[in-house]
Amino acid sequence: MQSLSDALRAAVDGRVSWTIGVVLAGALLLQIGVEIFRGLLRAFYDRRQQRATMERLRLQVQEARLRQKDAEKASLVWNGCRKFSVVKKTSECEDVFAFYLKPHDGKPIPAFKPGQYLTFQLDIPGRDKPLVRCYSLSDSPHRSDYYRVTIKKEKAPADRPELPPGAASSFFSDTIKEGDILNVKAPTGHFFLDMARSNPVVLIAGGVGVTPMLSMANAIAASGSKREAWFFFGVRNEQEHIHKAELEKLAAENENIHVHICYSRASAKAQKGRDYQHEGRVSIELLKQLLPSSNFEYYLCGNGAFMKSITDGLELWGVPEKDVYFEAFGPATVKKKATPATAIEVMQQSKLQVTFARSGKTLSWAPSAANLLEFAQAQGVRIDSGCCAGSCGSCLVAIKSGSVDYLKPPDTEPEQGTCLTCICRPKGDLVLDA
């Protein structure tokens, strides 16, 4: 009996030990499994981290190379005017021509930043002094042997057909031909796309305002970067579709550049899907419908009403003002918000008297005017203008008495006793020789 119970106990003990052994072995295996999994996970994250670090380094090296290239090319910048030959003139659409320019001295030309412009000093027969006008560079800065500008002949205003058409743009369209030589100042301008960065951007253009945007999009394509860009271009119809073939090629060859053409008055000949993508104007509703979010940097160029409607819409959509950049081809109609003047300041400013001596007009200063040039033009006093950014010097006027406040430092300090009217306002009562 004794031996039977001993045998049973031994059997139970054996089973328990076996079970414990199995459980222990299982636990050990599980532990090993967990350790292996952890090791694999760590290796995976390390690799990912390494890849991210390598990518960051690659971008930093690329950025440093680009900045070095820019610095090298900047040393080629010239002072004053340099002679350029028109090597090609092409008709881009109704009243719009592209001009390809090479330096007459055959020496290298500096790179520019996409969005910058050239300043021309034009000797137009019948005028007593050269006419200064700015035109945006419309091709990629990677084309290192020529510059291209695209110019629209400006018609007389619709409500004043008796006036002559634009002087400089007509001269370019009607007179300038291949082989002609032009006086050109070096590329400049503060409205440009920083090519060392890779953040996503939205380029929005109306009419001939497409020129700086085309340069930006061409620069992204030519750099080979995968930077995301959305390009919205609004025109009336195919007759105004500037650089149509080039835009179509850009869209077809670059999946990171999404080109959307809007026709507001498409003709019966135009085909949606082939010539254009959307009926109507470029609008904030269209942007909201197509963009994955509002989280982009926005670059705008077009007429005043167009830019105002888009900038207002972007503000309502919650896009910070610092992410919106724009260029006006004439007096600015969109203004970056300044600290609002107090009621007392506005009252004091409106008491200031501005006299345009040659025109025989004395007027009360309008505190809402952006600058003296805009004020003069609104009062029918004609002052020459070019860049409207204080760099080309066309709007320089002599001060007979009084002084001015600059809204931004001029690119080149004007001579004593003169002011660049496009970037200043009166400091007190002022008499100008205009």
Ligand SMILES: Cc1cc2nc3c(=O)[nH]c(=O)nc-3n(C[C@H](O)[C@H](O)[C@H](O)COP(=O)(O)OP(=O)(O)OC[C@H]3O[C@@H](n4cnc5c(N)ncnc54)[C@H](O)[C@@H]3O)c2cc1C
């Ligand atoms: C930075 C910048 C970049 C630019 N880039 C481009 C570009 O890429 N492409 C482009 O095409 N343009 C561009 N422009 C615009 C360009 O510089 C000129 O302003 C434009 O070509 C018109 O100049 P204009 O001499 O032909 O016209 P203006 O002779 O200056 O005439 C302008 C308008 O005034 C009218 N006018 C004529 N006489 C009178 C009068 N007595 N009273 C009232 N009105 C009158 C004309 O009919 C015309 O409609 C740019 C401008 C800037 C500032």
